Amino acid sequence: MKFQNKLTLLFFFIGTIGLIFFHAAIFYFVSDFNFEDFFKRLQARARLAAEININPNGKSAVTQEMRNRYLEKMEDEQDFIIKVDTLKRMQFERPINLPENFYKTIVSKGNARYNKDNRFYYGQLFGTKSGNYIVVVAASDPSGFHELETLRKVLLLVFAVAVLLTYIAGRVFSHYSVMPLRNLIRNVQNISANNLHLRLEELKGNDEMAELVLTFNNMLNRLETAFSTQNNFVSNASHELKTPLAIIIAEIQIMLAQQKMAPDTEASARVILSHAEKLGHIITSLLGLAQTGFDGKKQNWQKIRIDELIMTVADSVKKIDPESIIQIDFSSLPADESELYTEGNVNLLQLALSNILGNACKYSNNQPVEIKLRFENRRIVIAITDHGIGIPENEQQHIFEPFFRASNTSDFEGHGIGLPLTLNIIRLHKGTIGIRSEEQIGTEIKIILPVSNEILISS
Structure with a gap:
């Protein structure tokens, strides 16, 4: 994942978490305010109910009339007056099926609150000359519940829009944050072995x-x-x-x-x-x-036809070692001849193939060596197979190291430079080289080169 995408996701994640906490806080405080306001209204009704129903006097009728005329009637409002015989034993009737802890709180603290399924209960203890009474007022708050539901929908909608805007802001933020780094990468990519004198433009500041x-x-x-x-x-x-x-x-x-x-x-x-x-x-x-360690642009590059190069290499190896037996397999050539061309330095590629083919003939004691040319996935594949002494499995990882020679090659002349040189040449031509070998059975080396129109080399 690119750094810009990581920065965008980080910004989006932090912003989303912040929005969740912000909207949750809004909903919590608004709902808490609504509940607190509704319980205060119930508290006022509990006091009025106590004044009207406990020790009624001449003012009770006036209070009742004022309550009916001026005080807003709540939804499903109910008043319950409970005579308490003794506070210590909690011996009194429970006209409403509420948790026992609700009544215990009223007795111990003087008042209690409880709500369930948008049904609110407020209870308060009143002590009079005639005894102790518990007044419980119950009511529903459909309007408050509707307001909270509307607020929840609004907050969800605003949250969705805010999340989208946060993502867009994150993309913009990451784009401008990464722009200097992107410019730096582009400038570095333009520097090669041919123009090492170029330098990046220094930026102002100490960041x-x-x-x-x-x-x-x-x-x-x-x-x-x-x-x-x-x-x-x-x-x-x-x-x-x-x-x-x-x-x-x-x-x-x-x-x-x-x-x-x-x-x-x-x-x-x-x-x-x-x-x-x-x-x-x-x-x-x-x-x-x-x-071959230099940049390929310093070499003399040209289009090279691989099948012709293979035949030239085979002839040169036979001239050096007339007893070598080389079998060339062109049965898998592509129908389009243009796919047989690669771009590179013909002398270097000839040297690389000669090193591999010469080793195959030398280390197989001039047993038949096969060269097979084929075309796979827009790549030219050259496979050279021999039936020689092979390479010990634990030494195969070292064969491309300069001056390394396998432990079973003491009877053959060599300096351990041919394969490292070949590897550098193939890499110089944007290709790869692989090896598969088994001791006393033989070795297969594959060289994979790109087709000429896939190598981008400026003159």
Whole structure:
């Protein structure tokens, strides 16, 4: 999930939680106010009921008339007067089936409240000369209940609209919050090995984005220095190492061409020549390995037809090792010839395929080696299979490491540079390489390359 979406969801989640608490608080306080107001009205009626029904006097009739004329009649209003014989034993009639705790509270605290299913009860204890009385007033509040129901619907509607607006606000907030980061990513993507001199535009202020830009620029300074050092080394090493070595080889060959050398001297010279040539191969491979570490845009790219490249590689391997047996399988070629083309450096790809095919022939003691070309999911697949010594399972993860050689290859010449070089070349061409091997049965290496119109390389 992208950071912008995460930020939007976080904003939406926090905003929604806040809205839930806000609307719940509104509903709670409004309902609490309504209940409190209604109970106060019941309390006033309880006092009037006590004045009218307990110890009636001349004013009772006036009070009753005023109550009937000026006091609003509540829905299903009822008055209950209960004579209390003794407070300690709670011995008195219960004309209404209410929880016992309701009556206990009246006796202990002087008054109590209770409501159930929009039916409200208020009870109060009155002490007179003639004894103690409990007055209970009951009534319904349909208008208040209707008001709360209307408020609940309004709050739900407002909540739904507010949630939608919160999500929209979260999208806007995350968009503008992530915009500097998005611009930074776009600018970083434009920087490659060809233009390491470019730098990100520094931002004003001391926030995290400005610090990130500064960190990237410092990293680019280090990368530019490292790439420049490597480039200078590869350029100079080609001359500084290969030229003296070529002179040594030439001088030894001249010495060997003479007929006046003693046998021991000639044997020593041939050993020197052999090791010098081996050193030359190692230097060439190392330089190739270093050069393939550069960005592919520095190479000479062109369209390459894979089937033709495979035939060229097979011919070159046969010239090096005439006893090799190479079987080429083109039975699965696509109907559209344009799907056989990839883009890259033909010399590098030829070197990569030659390394794999040469290893297959060498480590199989010239048993038949099969090259199969097919097309899968807009990708070119080259499978090279041999029936040789295979690679021990616990060593297969190391075969692409420079100078690594499997434990069962001691009888074969090699330097452990071919496969790492091949891996760099295939990666340079936006491809992948995989291996499947079993000891004493054989090895299969698959190279997968994109079709030419799927590689985007600017000139």
